[in-house]
Amino acid sequence: MNNQFIPLRINREKQRAMFKQYLVAWTPTIMLLDMDGKVHHRFNGFLTPPEMGARILLDAAKIELFLQRNDRARRQLDNIFTDYQGTFAIPEAIFYSGVVDMELQEDPKFLRQLLERLRKEFPLSEWTMKAKPYELIDL
């Protein structure tokens, strides 16, 4: 964790103002922030260590994509596929993997490819539904 991120803990007993400022009603709440301290993603509830690891890497990859640090986004997604197969994050990771590849290589065929992979591996996932318009792209 410390290799890739700066971890920060906000204690409900000691830092109630932070809970109010960030509109946190229930714990645990995890947020992913950029290096300027701006919140990009948040999630609630208890996750198993693999689910937590995959979720954090996926949200980090989406921040890197936003920051146009696409090589870093690619590496975060690769780490999910290597270390966290079988987690709930995989369909969304496939979706963003295609998006990052399209950005890196400026080729829309990666969007069509991500749709085909999702249809094959996760036909019932919401991410397969979200990728449906990419069927209009020629392979």
Place this chain on the structure above:
Amino acid sequence: MIIWQESFDTTVQKAKADGKLIVMDFFNPH
């Protein structure tokens, strides 16, 4: 072992210096 920061401002300073993202965990000690 995870080394947690407790100060938001210090965390942002470190994140800027290292080019790293921040994981912020709101927790209840009870």
